Amino acid sequence: MALTKDDIIAKLKDAGISFDIYEHPPVMTVEAQVNALPGNPNTVLKNLFLKDKKHRCYIVTALASTKIDIQVLSARLGVGKSGTRMAPEELVTSVLQVPLGSVTPLAVANPEAANVVLLLDAKILDHEYVSADGGVVYVHPLVNTTSLALTPGALAAAIRALGREPVFVDLEADPKIDQDNPPDLKSLADVTQPPPMALPVAVGAPAPAPAPAAAAPAPSPSPVPKAAQAAPAKEAKKAKAGKGTDPRVTAKAAVTTASLAAVRPRVDELLRAACSALLGGAALEEATSSGRVDAYAMARLRAEMEMQLTSLKNAAYAAGYVAGKGEVVAHAERRYV
Amino acid sequence: MAETQPTGDTVEQEAIDQEQVVDPWSVSGGADGRIDYNKLLEQFGCSKLTEDLVERVERLTGRPAHPFLKRGIFFAHRDLHEILDCYEKGIPFYLYTGRGPSSEALHLGHLVPFMFTKYLQDAFNVPLVIQLTDDEKSLWRGLDIDEARRLSRENAKDIIACGFDASKTFIFSDFEFVGGAFYRNIIRIQRCVTMNQVRGIFGFTQEDNIGKIAFPAVQAAPSFPDCFPHMFGQRKDVRCLIPCAIDQDPYFRMTRDVAPRIGHQKPALIESKFFPALQGESGKMSASDTNSAIFVNDTPSQIKDKINKYAFSGGGATVEEHRARGANLAVDVPWKYLNFFIEDDAKLATIGEEYGSGRMLTGEIKKELITVLTDLVSRHQRARAQVTEDVVDAFMAVRPMPCI
Numbered sequence: 001m002a003l004t005k006d007d008i009i010a011k012l013k014d015a016g017i018s019f020d021i022y023e024h025p026p027v028m029t030v031e032a033q034v035n036a037l038p039g040n041p042n043t044v045l046k047n048l049f050l051k052d053k054k055h056r057c058y059i060v061t062a063l064a065s066t067k068i069d070i071q072v073l074s075a076r077l078g079v080g081k082s083g084t085r086m087a088p089e090e091l092v093t094s095v096l097q098v099p100l101g102s103v104t105p106l107a108v109a110n111p112e113a114a115n116v117v118l119l120l121d122a123k124i125l126d127h128e129y130v131s132a133d134g135g136v137v138y139v140h141p142l143v144n145t146t147s148l149a150l151t152p153g154a155l156a157a158a159i160r161a162l163g164r165e166p167v168f169v170d171l172e173a174d175p176k177i178d179q180d181n182p183p184d185l186k187s188l189a190d191v192t193q194p195p196p197m198a199l200p201v202a203v204g205a206p207a208p209a210p211a212p213a214a215a216a217p218a219p220s221p222s223p224v225p226k227a228a229q230a231a232p233a234k235e236a237k238k239a240k241a242g243k244g245t246d247p248r249v250t251a252k253a254a255v256t257t258a259s260l261a262a263v264r265p266r267v268d269e270l271l272r273a274a275c276s277a278l279l280g281g282a283a284l285e286e287a288t289s290s291g292r293v294d295a296y297a298m299a300r301l302r303a304e305m306e307m308q309l310t311s312l313k314n315a316a317y318a319a320g321y322v323a324g325k326g327e328v329v330a331h332a333e334r335r336y337v
Numbered sequence: 338m339a340e341t342q343p344t345g346d347t348v349e350q351e352a353i354d355q356e357q358v359v360d361p362w363s364v365s366g367g368a369d370g371r372i373d374y375n376k377l378l379e380q381f382g383c384s385k386l387t388e389d390l391v392e393r394v395e396r397l398t399g400r401p402a403h404p405f406l407k408r409g410i411f412f413a414h415r416d417l418h419e420i421l422d423c424y425e426k427g428i429p430f431y432l433y434t435g436r437g438p439s440s441e442a443l444h445l446g447h448l449v450p451f452m453f454t455k456y457l458q459d460a461f462n463v464p465l466v467i468q469l470t471d472d473e474k475s476l477w478r479g480l481d482i483d484e485a486r487r488l489s490r491e492n493a494k495d496i497i498a499c500g501f502d503a504s505k506t507f508i509f510s511d512f513e514f515v516g517g518a519f520y521r522n523i524i525r526i527q528r529c530v531t532m533n534q535v536r537g538i539f540g541f542t543q544e545d546n547i548g549k550i551a552f553p554a555v556q557a558a559p560s561f562p563d564c565f566p567h568m569f570g571q572r573k574d575v576r577c578l579i580p581c582a583i584d585q586d587p588y589f590r591m592t593r594d595v596a597p598r599i600g601h602q603k604p605a606l607i608e609s610k611f612f613p614a615l616q617g618e619s620g621k622m623s624a625s626d627t628n629s630a631i632f633v634n635d636t637p638s639q640i641k642d643k644i645n646k647y648a649f650s651g652g653g654a655t656v657e658e659h660r661a662r663g664a665n666l667a668v669d670v671p672w673k674y675l676n677f678f679i680e681d682d683a684k685l686a687t688i689g690e691e692y693g694s695g696r697m698l699t700g701e702i703k704k705e706l707i708t709v710l711t712d713l714v715s716r717h718q719r720a721r722a723q724v725t726e727d728v729v730d731a732f733m734a735v736r737p738m739p740c741i
Contacts, residue, residue, distance in 0.1 A: 261504060264459070299680055300712055307716050310500045311723040314731070317503040321731040 002097035003109050005143045011109065012148075012284040014249060015161035019150040020136070026144050028101040030064050037138065037147060043130055044138040045121075046148070047103040049089035049096065052079045055194035057095055057113075061139070062121035062171050063129055072174045076188030087198070093237045094197040097142075104140040105155070106148075111160040115195040117188055118159065122168040124152045271298075359584050360540065374412060374583075374610055381586045383413045383608060390414070393421055405453050405609065408676050413583060415593065416605035420578050424461060430576035431568070432457055433559045433604070435468035436496065438488040438510075439478055443495050444630035445710075446612030448717070449677065451499040451610070453582045463569055464505040464738065467496060468559050472511040476548040486512050493729050495633060498720035501732075505569060508732045511555060519564040522599075526554040529595045538587045557592035560604035568738045577604040582602035582611060613673050617649035633718065637711045643670065643705050644710070652692075652699035663695035664702075671699075671706045678709050 003011075012019065024036035030046045037044065048060040048068065062068060074084035092100055095116060096107040108118050123129045124137055133153055136149040150158060159166040168187060175286075177183050218229045259265075268284075287293040357372055378385060386409070395402045405411050420430055434454050436447065458465050469492060471485035480488075489510035496508065515523070532550065535541050541550050560577045562569035569575050579589060586608060614629045623629050628647045631640055643720040651669030653659030666672050672692060679685045688705060691697035 001590055258504070261502075295681060296684070303712075304717060307500065307720045314497065314503045314728050315723065315725070318725065318727040318731040321725055321734060321736065324736075 002112070003142060005141045005146060008106055008109055008141045009148075012158050012161060015157070015188060017150065017154050017158045017161060019148045019154060019158075021141075022138075022147045022149065023145060024147065026101065028144065033093065033144075033147060034064075041126045041136075041138065043136060045105075045124070047105065047139075049087045049092055049103045051091065051198060052077060052084040052086050052189065054083075054189075055198045056189055056192050057087060057091065057116045057195055057198050058084075058119060058226050059096070059103060059105055059107060059116055060119045060121075060171065061124075063123050063137075065129070066121050066123055066171050068171050069174070073171070073185070075177055076173075076175065076183050076185040077189040078183040079189070091195075091198055095195045098140075099143065101145040102140050104142060105159060106139060106141060106162065108159070109142075112195065112197070115192050117192050118164060118167065119171070119185075119188070120155075120159075120166055120168045122170045124155065125168055239293060263306055263313060265303060266309055270305055271302060276295075355693070360569075360587060372611060377583060378413055381413075381590070382584070383415050383583075383606065384417075384418065385726055386412050386414050386607070390417060393418075394460075397421060397424055400460060401457040403453060404680055404682075405449070405456075405677070407682070409608055409610075410449075410602065410677060411453060411580070411609045413608040414606055417578070417607055418606045420576055423576050428574070428576065429463070430461075430578055430605075431463055431562065432465040433468070433577050433579050434465070434581060435470060435556070435559070436492055437470045437474050438485065438492040439474045439480065440487060440624045441491050442627075442632050442634065443492065444624065444626050444632045445677075445714075446630060448495075448499065448633065449609060449612050450580055450582060451496055456692075457578070457580060457607075458505065459504060462505075463563075465501060466559055466565060466568070467492065467493075467501075467506065467508040468556070469508065469510040470556060472515070472548070472555065473552055476546065476552060482512070483664070486510060488724075489513075490733075491728055493719055493732065494724040495717075497728060497732055498717055498725045500720070503728075503732055505738065506732060507565060507735075507738060508729075509735075510733070513733070514735070515555065518566050522558045522564050523554045525599045526557050526595050527551060528590070529598050530554065530591060534591070536650060541607050551592055553588055556588050557595065560589070560592050560596070561599075561601045567735050573601055576602055579604050579606045581606065581608060583608040584611075589608050593712055612677065613670055615643060615647045615670060617651065617668060617670060631714065632712055633714060635714060635728060637715070640710050640714060641707050644707050648674070648706075650699045650703075653695070656698065659698060659723070660695045664692045665698070666693050669702075671702045675702070675709065678706075678713060714726050 009021070022037055024033075027033040030044055033041070033044050034040050042064065044064055045061050046064050046066075048058075048062075048070075050058040050060060050070065050073075052058070052074065060068060060073070070084055070086075071081040075081045078083060087095075089100055089127050092098060092103060095113060096103060097110040097112050098104065098107050105118055105120065107113050127135075130137060130152055134151065136151055137155060138147045138149050141148050141215060142145065156166045159277070169185065175181065175184055272284045275282050275284045275293075279287055279292060282290070282292065288295045288298050347571050357376070358375060359372070368438060391402050401407075420580065425432055432454055434450055436451075454465065457463070469489040471480075471482075471489045474480045474488075475482050475485045489512070493508050493510075528700050530553070532541075535550055539553065551704060558564050558577065561573070562575040562577065565574055579585075581589075589606055591602060596603045614623070615631070616629060620648070628643060631643060633645070636725070649668065649670040651665035651667065651672065653662055653664070664672070666689065669692075672689070675685060679688075688697065688702060690701050
């Protein structure tokens with residue numbers, strides 16, 4: 001579930017971060033936010049929410065004066081200069097779980113934003129821009145009716161308290177990128193995956209079907225693991241339901257958790273191997289068609305194998321479940337600490 | 338064709354005017370004791386499951402249709418073509434079926450919907466929820482509540498033995514699971530259905546206890562995916578397909594009526610005929626009459642005995658008559674059972690010809706059936722023996738199941 005403004009403020013306080021709180025009417029732009037704050041400070045941070053062509057998402061937090069060229073940034077992230085754009089508005093609410101106009105680096109606190117990369121402007125740490133003597137920067141605590149004022153050090157500590165290592169980047173740099181000079185921010189992009197809600201509607205994925213009296217379907221909060229998605233996506237592809245390439249199913253993803261647990265293909269393999277071994281190299285189809293094996297006996301053997309493998313699979317699943325439960329209980333009891 | 342009187346049955350003149358009665362708690366045939374399925378279809382207003390729908394299922398799933406589908410045992414539906422449209426477009430759906438755990442003694446008739454549901458799960462690769470209505474049995478049969486809960490778990494073992502996929506199947510008992518999102522949907526449904534309506538649909542009276550009157554909402558609720566946040570989050574766009582016997586139709590007519598009023602999709606249905614009792618097609622099998630059915634605990638010799646002694650035969654009264662006139666396949670129970678359980682279409686067709694023409698004798702067709710049933714039941718018993726309490730716990734755990 002998404003954190004509220006009070007949740008995030010409490011979290012930061014608990015972590016010993018010091019900050020001041022300013023309430024104001026809702027502000028949708030940096031300019032409005034500056035005007036709403038006492039002293040009209042120029043250290044209000046601007047936030048861009050970006051999505052690249054691989055559906056990975058980024059929050060870029062910078063001083064208002066820092067010039068950000070999205071094309072340059074995109075190339076540095078390794079997706080080419082037209083590979084990144086401002087994320088569509090609905091992703092602000094569905095991925096970051098904040099209302100429009102409230103994008104903030106603190107949004108990484110929401111579990112749904114676990115896959116969002118946070119890039120902080122290195123100038124925030126530069127004393128030329130933010131005074132070393134108690135100079136503060138301003139960020140929203142998940143809502144645009146409040147701003148928190150923190151020193152750059154406190155901001156970095158806050159990000160750490162939310163479970164992320166803050167990454168400061170020279171956002172105005174425009175390094176040459178070629179064979180010998182790989183994109184410098186690519187490693188930051190490559191460690192992450194697309195947040196599920198940022199993925200396009202594709203094979204096997206939800207397509208919001210409008211129900212007459214219903215509101216839009218609520219987004220699923222839990223990220224779906226790649227493996228579980230791959231199998232239905234592949235099955236539906238077999239059914240010729242392709243809607244363009246599904247980014248989650250790569251050519252290399254032949255072996256997934258779901259595919260390993262499928263019983264029927266294993267039964268086929270076993271029967272083939274058995275026929276080959278026991279009938280002197282005969283193929284499975286030949287065994288019954290040639291009359292060497294009675295069709296009913298073969299069908300019964302197949303059913304038997306399916307039953308045994310399914311029982312084994314269930315027993316293994318149950319054992320895994322018990323182990324998983326045990327891990328949680330042991331953790332709560334600090335048994336192995 | 339020989340018209341033999343059903344053993345132990347008397348067809349009286351008055352009975353010719355007898356109407357068939359089908360509701361979730363009792364099933365009885367019309368004048369000749371038989372169920373007129375076409376009349377039922379009309380009366381209930383569901384659609385016939387046509388051959389082209391079966392072909393479409395085969396094409397979409399890339400495998401032969403289950404014998405129950407090919408042979409018209411699952412013969413009726415509501416909105417199945419919509420589900421198939423969804424499947425084609427990649428819109429997810431899930432399966433929902435259930436059992437009222439009234440006794441430990443399951444018979445083959447009980448297994449039929451589960452066998453079919455397993456095929457659907459495998460063919461479409463979809464999640465499944467299975468409801469054990471232990472509360473219903475406590476309300477209707479006055480079953481001791483703790484006994485009902487125990488029976489839920491015991492029945493779950495037989496259900497699991499049918500071969501469901503643990504990673505995509507959630508089995509739950511009402512007594513353990515009702516609450517939270519599920520209960521909230523029960524209330525939403527209950528708000529939309531009046532006392533008059535349930536009286537009209539289910540025949541409740543002023544003397545029925547209030548649990549019975551409110552219960553239909555409990556069986557309706559699992560049609561809505563947001564009852565299962567651990568499987569579907571808060572999604573309301575996931576469709577539901579319910580395989581069940583045709584006598585459950587009233588519950589889901591009510592559910593389909595309520596669905597749009599509470600912002601949900603209507604569940605689709607795929608419905609089966611009744612599995613005939615050993616003594617003939619005059620209604621449902623009864624768990625309390627051991628000779629009315631083949632039970633999953635029966636030994637090979639019990640199976641042999643029951644088929645030989647009690648399976649109603651459409652064969653001739655004498656060998657000569659049989660050779661001359663052939664068998665009445667319309668009433669012959671071994672023939673009907675083979676239609677359920679022989680997978681090989683060609684073999685079934687051959688038996689039909691040979692027996693129908695009188696070349697094959699009753700004893701021979703019964704022998705064929707005994708072999709098939711013995712294999713089936715023995716495999717089921719061995720599978721069930723491997724279902725431990727941990728396996729049941731795993732199927733019933735409210736664990737994250739990212740299935741779509």
